[in-house]
Amino acid sequence: MGQNKNQNQNQNIDKDYPLDHVPQSARVGLLSLSAVLLGLTFFSPTMVAGGQVAASFGLNKFLQAMVIGNLILGLYVAIMSVIGTKSGLTSVLLSRYTLGTAGSKWASLLLGGTQLGWYAVSAAYVAEIFVKALNMPNSFIFWTLFWCIVMGITAVYGFKAMEIVSYIAIPLILILTIWTPILGVQKAGSWAALAAIAPSGEPMAMTTALTIIVGTFASAGTQVANWSRFAKSAKVSFIAALLAFFFGNGLMIFAGGIGAIAFQLPDIVEVFMQMGIVFFALVILTINIWTTNDAAAYAFGVAGSEFFNKSDKKPFIIGGVAIATVLAVTGVYNFFIPFLVALGIFIPPLGGTIIGDYLFVWKGNVPNINKVEFKPIRIANLVAYLIGTLVAYLTNKFGIGIPPLQGIIVAALMVPVMNAVMKNDNHKVNA
Secondary structure, three states, X not given: OHHHHHHHHHHHOOOOOOOOOOOHHHOEOHHHHHHHHHHHHOOOHHHHHHHHHHHHHOHHHHHHHHHHHHHHHHHHHHHHHHHHHHHOOOHHHHHHHHHHHHHHHHHHHHHHHHHXXXXXXXXXXXXXXXXXXXXXXXXXXXXXXXXXXXXXXXXXXXXXXXXXXXXXXXXHHHHHHHHHHHHHHHHHOXXXXXXXXXXXXOOOOHHHHHHHHHHOOHHHHHOOHHHHOOEOOHHHHHHHHHHHHHHHHHHHHHHHHHHHHHHOOOOHHHHHHHHOOHHHHHHHHHHHHHHHHXXXXXXXXXXXXXXXXXXXXXXXXXXXXXXXXHHHHOOHHHHHHHXXXXXXXXXXXXXXXXXXXXHHHOOOOOOOHHHEEOOOOOHHHHHHHHHHHHHHHHHHHOOOOOHHHHHHHHHHHHHHHHHXXXXXXXXXXXX
């Protein structure tokens, strides 16, 4: 009887360890982690962001924004990725160390909630592609419901299912992201002719452009520990994250931007229709978005696990998909660019606070979660996060510098400062 009870308990344990450290026996190598992270960042709605920036900037200024924005994103996420590997913990559990048990609920709501938004935007984007490609103007709600459900099913099965879908999606989206700029240059006549095309979109400040580019994966990048905690080493983790978030995301921004400049259309779906490759793009983009929505659902699943302190993430994935479906059918896609700007302001300082806490307070070695008596709120770190967020908001509002980067740096540096001011603000660690 006791043996059966133990067997049932073992069967109920979530193999993705949403509330614990990932053991070494479950760690993976560079190929597996890179597949998952590239599957995450090879995300075609990012091409929309690239198109919006390029349409406002023209080629040379767009390329400058693309390189700077993705370099900031890549290095930031690579650092977060290493922290996830060394601790073996998800980003929301790391935020429990940083902000306390009650403070981490804000991180769970912020990170999990934004992934709900991403899931809704992505599902609506796929639905829009199907509506246009199949010329079915009254079928948007049907396709949205269909893809929300189908993509949610694979997310329930966790890291392994994401890895399998990613192996299919990555080669296909690589073809599309290489093919799109080639057709764009052919349309313009030459690279020099492409560079000579005047911007066609609304004027945009460089600060806003960089915030948009970093915002494309500010949320998922801050949650990279959800996947990097499975890496065998910090080196594997750093390389995979930089590859995905600098190169992978940069390639998507680049492809969308070149298409937008050449065809004078910021909407990448319209660009594909002009290119005459909409049906080919339909298949690739659907599989591509599937991988990222799997990651989004996985992220709000582990956020829900932390928020409610439940070891099984599946109910939260199912509930999150239901909420995202409602958002998708009610038009959240129309607020895509403001959504990215908000992500670029409010989320990077959270990562900066986690980085500052890990480096300056824990000295690069967080204790086992079972040995920590967590405080409800670590006020010093919460103040550091709020200061970093305020800096990111104000510098974006007044067009000063690079708002997401400034938010990260200020939040990280304010951690040791505020902990020096507010002494004894850390958790109790048992031997």
